[in-house]
Amino acid sequence: MSCFIIEGGSKLSGTVKISSAKNAVLPVIAASLLTEAECIIEDAPELEDVRVMKEVLLSLGAKVSCEANSIKIDAAPINSFEAPYDLVRKMRASFLVMGPLLARKGKARISMPGGCAIGSRPIDLHLKGFASLGAEIELGHGFVEARCEKLKGTTIYLDFPSVGATENIMMAATLAEGQTVVENAAKEPEIIDLANFLNSMGAHIRGAGTDLIKIEGVKQLKGISYTVIPDRIETGTFLVAGAITGGNILLENVVSEHLKPVIAKLIECGAQIIEEPEGLRVIGDGRPLPSDVKTLPYPGFPTDMQAQIMAFLSLARGTSMVIETVFENRFMHVEELKRMGARIKIEGRSAVIEGVEKLSGAPVKATDLRAGAALILAGLAAEGTTTVMNAHHVERGYEDIVGKLSLLGANIKKCEV
Ligand SMILES: CC(=O)N[C@H]1[C@@H](OP(=O)(O)OP(=O)(O)OC[C@H]2O[C@@H](n3ccc(=O)[nH]c3=O)[C@H](O)[C@@H]2O)O[C@H](CO)[C@@H](O)[C@@H]1O
Numbered sequence: 001m002s003c004f005i006i007e008g009g010s011k012l013s014g015t016v017k018i019s020s021a022k023n024a025v026l027p028v029i030a031a032s033l034l035t036e037a038e039c040i041i042e043d044a045p046e047l048e049d050v051r052v053m054k055e056v057l058l059s060l061g062a063k064v065s066c067e068a069n070s071i072k073i074d075a076a077p078i079n080s081f082e083a084p085y086d087l088v089r090k091m092r093a094s095f096l097v098m099g100p101l102l103a104r105k106g107k108a109r110i111s112m113p114g115g116c117a118i119g120s121r122p123i124d125l126h127l128k129g130f131a132s133l134g135a136e137i138e139l140g141h142g143f144v145e146a147r148c149e150k151l152k153g154t155t156i157y158l159d160f161p162s163v164g165a166t167e168n169i170m171m172a173a174t175l176a177e178g179q180t181v182v183e184n185a186a187k188e189p190e191i192i193d194l195a196n197f198l199n200s201m202g203a204h205i206r207g208a209g210t211d212l213i214k215i216e217g218v219k220q221l222k223g224i225s226y227t228v229i230p231d232r233i234e235t236g237t238f239l240v241a242g243a244i245t246g247g248n249i250l251l252e253n254v255v256s257e258h259l260k261p262v263i264a265k266l267i268e269c270g271a272q273i274i275e276e277p278e279g280l281r282v283i284g285d286g287r288p289l290p291s292d293v294k295t296l297p298y299p300g301f302p303t304d305m306q307a308q309i310m311a312f313l314s315l316a317r318g319t320s321m322v323i324e325t326v327f328e329n330r331f332m333h334v335e336e337l338k339r340m341g342a343r344i345k346i347e348g349r350s351a352v353i354e355g356v357e358k359l360s361g362a363p364v365k366a367t368d369l370r371a372g373a374a375l376i377l378a379g380l381a382a383e384g385t386t387t388v389m390n391a392h393h394v395e396r397g398y399e400d401i402v403g404k405l406s407l408l409g410a411n412i413k414k415c416e417v
């Protein structure tokens, strides 16, 4: 088992380059299954989740090769329709191959992803979408099997603007007969990026980024080269790293437009965030002011930044409240932050955080990706040594986090225990 060991107290300074977005590259890799032609994804981040997605494609019979940071995908030879439990359980986003497989091959058998540390995470909205498009769905033995002759365009209303369901339905509908309309669609930047990728392949998608997406089915798609958007959650995490350590860092390769609620919150807490020609600068200054945060679908405050902002608010000069509305169980980091001296009480979906003057380094355990990131942030600011167990959770979604933080002057290393 691997862990991160952090010696707290260094003010971070320097420049860091943000990687391509995990949550944009995963659906784009899945979408490459929609064509027999070769797709190239440039500047792909080296992440555990990307490795798993490549394995999923390989298991379906696609050819996948990597050169420098490009991934070449040739999905012409796919000869299997099954994504096995062993891969899907490692990463829920593997379920995103269902839409493309159904659209191109008319069948797919994907292991049910099951719940994870942050919530039960059902897939009913994905399945409702596929059924509306004309697929027959069968559940059994831990698998979802879907079949269709030809998907047919229709109107689908999502009860919740699910990111994954919007993506899966959008991909399936690109090759359907006629028009599909997705109402109450998710509006995340990663949805726009996927639509841009699909449109460059020849799809006809309008309205991505609004809650009404219209997809006019086409007969086939072509192969393209594509670079996905910068990772807004990695960006937010580094903004907090600068602020929590009282540092001064410049983040390159960012789209600040995608981070409005995070930037607004950090400014409210007293950090300086400055748009510069080369990127976004964060300057931290002492303990933050308290603030209240409520997670919401985009353009609200992202649930994927909730744990990190809570680490920051743990040190505030007063009491803050964080309300998690997207996932029902995303407070697993709280008990670990408390081990470092944070004063946090959970009441249902709310956490009340009474800021403390300092955190103290301690052995803690990452229960999921962003919980792990929050504990690293707390460790950077804490007095003494913090050991964050279960480094693999963090490596799912942060490219070379040790290298990047070390270059900024952090005292962090990865160890096997
Ligand atoms: C790979 C990826 O992009 N992951 C992101 C994606 O996850 P993911 O696509 O899984 O998140 P969703 O937007 O689908 O989930 C949001 C909420 O909807 C519920 N739901 C979802 C689908 C469904 O069929 N039924 C249902 O009830 C979920 O349980 C959850 O409570 O968006 C989340 C919300 O921004 C982010 O935290 C994840 O980082």
Ligand SMILES: C=C(OP(=O)(O)O)C(=O)O
Residues within 6 Å of the ligand: 023, 091, 092, 093, 304, 369, 370, 397
């Ligand atoms: C929850 C996340 O990812 P996933 O949906 O892949 O679990 C995340 O990126 O914070």
